[in-house]
Amino acid sequence: MQTPLTHKLQIRYPILQAPMAGGPTTPELIAAVSNAGGLGNLGAGYLTPEQIDQAIREIKERTAHPFGVNLFVPEPFTESVDEIRQMNNSLNSYRARLGIAQDPEITKYAESFEEQIQAVLDGGVPVCSFTFGIPGASVIEALKQRGTVVIGTATTVEEAIRLEAAGMDAIVAQGSEAGGHRGAFLNRQDEPLIGTMALVPQMIDQVSLPVIAAGGIMDGRGLAASLALGASAVQMGTAFLACPESGAHPVYKQKVLTAHEEETSVTPVYSGKAARGIVTAFMKDMNQYAGEIPPYPIQNALTRDIRQAAAKANNPEYMSLWAGQGVRLATTRSAADIVRHTVDQAMSILNR
Template sequence: MWKGNPIIDQLNVDYPIFQAGMAGGVTTPRLVSAVTNAGGLGNLGAGYLTAEEMVHRIKEIKKLTSRTFGVNVFVPEHPQATEQEIVEADKWLLPFRSELKIKENVTLEHDVSLYEKQIEGLVAERVPVISFTFGVPSREVIKDLHKEGAVVVGTATTVEEAIINEEQGVDVVVAQGSEAGGHRGTFTGVYEQALIGTMSLVPQVVDHVKIPVIAAGGIMDGRGVRAALALGAQGAQLGTAFVTCQESGAKPQHKKAILNSTETNTVITSVFSGKPARGIRNSFINQMEKGGGRNLLAYPLQNILTKEIRKQATIQNRPEYMSLWSGQSPRLSTNRPAASIVEAIVTDIEKNAGKV
């Protein structure tokens, strides 16, 4: 069943099952290693980690597994905002700060050299698989990673973006359908024109690039992985399916929200971070969309503005103000060990091999 799959040979894994590199603390070393040890590819989401924090987690993963794992980083964006734009954007957040009793002023300072430091850390640690979101790394960066033997994985939400990834020298591309939870990986054009469903996106990407394609978006179990393979993908990436698993670092409120949601509860919004992302609709989204959504700063500035609100909402058990990222298949979520998710997928695929 699995023989001849280029991903298996390229990554030295047992099964072409990727655990998405979700940032924000979900992808704990325990989760990454559990998926990896079960034969899939666990991925650390390093988007919001300092280089030092990232390296520390990589070392923890290495203690828990000797198998292939990956790390996901964000291609950087450095937008500018005027003082007036910052004041206008923050004005809409004042009611939330007041309700949560947040008094400190927000500064928009962030480490503009984070990406370069992360790349240095990845090279030093010789991470075997490195994936990128929000853009494509330069040819120079890809060349340096290849020198260290790393497999480079890109993200695309359109055929055009997949072709750009291939032209830059990326080894594998994840085709992210509109059903996916969390941030959209769109980096060309407006995101509204890149909301292509997984069923439509994957076969079109497969037909236009020669590198292996990994399907992502709404895939939660063996049925979804089988569908991805039938569409021509060489593997599948699951995110939301692992958010609620036992090794996940997602906050309890986040897990509960997903486990109690339906396919009609998610929405794509930019109000939390300034970048479109799919999550469960709540009061923060509703209130911001009434007016504040017109005064958002670009990512990552808006994300910095709302960081303390999201943090305090978690501490004070106010999920209505948290970013509850989720894909469109929350009814299929379970609270079981990560390894059992992988094992169930493998059993389903091997049991149904050759069936339509």
């Protein structure tokens, strides 16, 4: 189970818990995975600098082992008053059903990336990963000067080549099976959606960095297959969604435990950026929307009140239920049991 990446990260097993932003990655989950020999990761893309600082402190109270923090690299976007007005007119019908205010005032679309980075630097985080692009050279250099391992996310070989050239230490190869937001940053219009099995070996042949396989990996079978393809580790998200330490909403967990592999889809309707989740009534309705969906992070801010109200009402049909195509294999095992079971199963397969 030892690979170049486990040595670099100083972890026992080549298993990374995916940094699922929006609540699932609690300090309890992150610490449990790290204590079990994997690498827990905080999905901090939506957190304020103060929340990041607090979370880092809480994680460190629960584990002395390495862990990571993930941030979203900001992309340029165009704000269209007409697009926003048309979208709000459409979203107001959902607000009416949920009994919340129409046309809510939005003061900001996203947290300050610079302030988030400063919180990570101040926190002395062992690992920092990025999604949606490549941070500036000064950010990468500042992290490395603090001894932080820097990891990028790629959905194509070309994106991986760009990440290596930028100075990343490792690359997550995110296959199309993966739940949550797509990390694509070069193919914005017509994303190719390359599967993990096809993506990983092609990426390994073209870059010299350790590659982390992600997408559809739920247990030791996926770990063994990924190692056979040449990956240095796997990143598992959906596998941990329904575990006791996960901060996912109870109805979200229940949907994960009952959903089948054909019941997920990639959609931009919740956030303005392509993401894979369990199909909901909101997704079905909004897929018929005739106008232009505002880009991320505008659409994400516009739908936030609807998602939050749906969560309070225990109504999964208007929540974003991010999950991958391996969802049928999700269990209620504890995080530590998931790590142990994955390792034992992989070892059995590889020995056989």
